[in-house]
Amino acid sequence: MKKVKSAVFLAILFIFSGIAMAGEYQVAKKVDDLDVAISLDKNPPVAGKNMMTIAVKDNAGKPVTDVKIRVDYGMPAMPGMPAMNYKSDAAGSGTTFTAPIDFSMSGAWNVAVKILRQGKTSTVKFNVDAR
Numbered sequence: 494m495k496k497v498k499s500a501v502f503l504a505i506l507f508i509f510s511g512i513a514m515a516g517e518y519q520v521a522k523k524v525d526d527l528d529v530a531i532s533l534d535k536n537p538p539v540a541g542k543n544m545m546t547i548a549v550k551d552n553a554g555k556p557v558t559d560v561k562i563r564v565d566y567g568m569p570a571m572p573g574m575p576a577m578n579y580k581s582d583a584a585g586s587g588t589t590f591t592a593p594i595d596f597s598m599s600g601a602w603n604v605a606v607k608i609l610r611q612g613k614t615s616t617v618k619f620n621v622d623a624r
Contacts, residue, residue, distance in 0.1 A: 561610075
């Protein structure tokens, strides 16, 4: 009886763990005087099309809308393969910005979100493992 209860408990645990991990891929970083929240619509990110959403706030937590955002992403060169580098301009819609990201193959990608505000560029860097 204990083995059955343990098996049921483990099954429920795995189901809820899968549901919790099924959300968006998220990164939050502070750069200069900005709080930047980034999410990808797929978790884990996949080779192919992904949609990135970017929210920028000031130190007081107010949305910053007077910015231009560009996403640079790439994969370093490997034996038999040159480096891959791509750019995507983010479109603003109120307090969030979206940018299409197309990881051309699975593997480790370097991503840099560049935020241009008042003539100054702030950059948030992170890595993504596309599957």
